[in-house]
Amino acid sequence: MPDLRIIVSGGGTGGHIFPAIAIADSIKSEYPDASILFVGANGKMEMEKVPAAGYEIKGLNVVGLQRRLTLKNLAFPFKLMSSIKAAKKIVKEFNPDVAVGVGGYASGPLLKVASKFGIATVLQEQNSYPGLTNRLLAKKAKKICVAYENMDRFFPTEKIVLTGNPVRENVVEINGKRDEAIARFGLDPKKETLLVIGGSLGARTINHAIRSAMPLFKERNLQVLWQTGKVYSDEMKAASKQFGYDGIHPEAFITRMDLAYSVADCVVSRAGAISISELCLIEKPVILVPSPNVAEDHQTKNAMALVENNAAILVKDVNAVELLGNEIVRLFDDGEKRNELSENIARMGKRKAANSIRNEIIKLCRKD
Secondary structure, three states, X not given: OOOOEEEEEOOOOHHHHHHHHHHHHHHXXXXXXXXXXXXXXXXXXXXHHHHHOOOEEEEEOOOOOOOOOOOHHHHHHHHHHHHHHHHHHHHHHHOOOEEEEOOOOOXXXXXXXXXXXXXXXXXXXXXXXXXXXXXXXXXXXXXXXXXXXXXXXXXXXXXEEEOOOOOOHHHOOOXXXXXXXXXXXXXXXXXXXXEEEOOOOOOHHHHHHHHHOHHHHHHHOOEEEEEOOHHHHHHHHHHXXXXXXXXXXXXXXXXXXXXXXXXXXXXXXXXXXXXXXXHHHHOOOEEEOOOOOOHHHHHHHHHHHHHOOOOOEEOOHHHHHHXXXXXXXXXXXXXXXXXXXXXXXXXXXXXXXXXXXHHHHHHHHXXX
């Protein structure tokens, strides 16, 4: 298709940025001459990660509205106005066929401006409970690509396309990698393995729950591959060393998640949208401990979408230190339950989601 021009806007976290890059990569794989421009928020991680992936990005001085009373909110309307002005300039100069919003501060002003200019817009909603920005932008959007069923509670049915969330394909390709994982992480091939992931920065409650459960793991002869996060790494490594059980393997950050997933018999994880999408594709039994520190408690809502389909176990953050260890051991002791969870979570996975979203974008680009 000649002169294909697409803006991708949003970011703020890896959960928004990496799916956005996956969509762009999918477009480029099919249409190498396509022009793709990212628009992000100045000072946020997309301003570094997007150029590293080989794409141009422009920044807006947009910030989020704080949910508590704070002086920072006084600057919000002024930064919003300047961001809308900058977005108008970007849209006029780039003249896209389609503007795609992936969530994050920058997607609001950019897609609002694009819609006013008569440019087709596509939303990519990752969570089972959409944020306020996407709910507002949905009124003008041509298509809304979602990862969960029953999203017609929030969006017009005729606009919804169930695509799943784009994930890093290399991360979910786990077949035949177990031996490499055993060697890389120094694991015992004869022991069952629990994988614990709390995000790149770690999760304080999960870490303390795992530390408290070390005696249970030793008694059950489980080994634990444990991403503590960089903030908690020294503390948790010291606790593990002091306990003295060689089945605990703390890692500040796991770069080869494909290997970690391949060796896991069960997984403990937060309930971010992209983490859940990966877990659906690796088809392993999972215990979810949603973070309570997110907008509109969307991680709990993401987790419940699985729990209601008997595809995951939920342990509330507030109860994790007390209950998580026993839930883990109970799951390892119940092979039938593990198989049931694996089968059900596999049904919820959507493969090649980036390609499905790309196809929806391309349909709107066609100039008939």
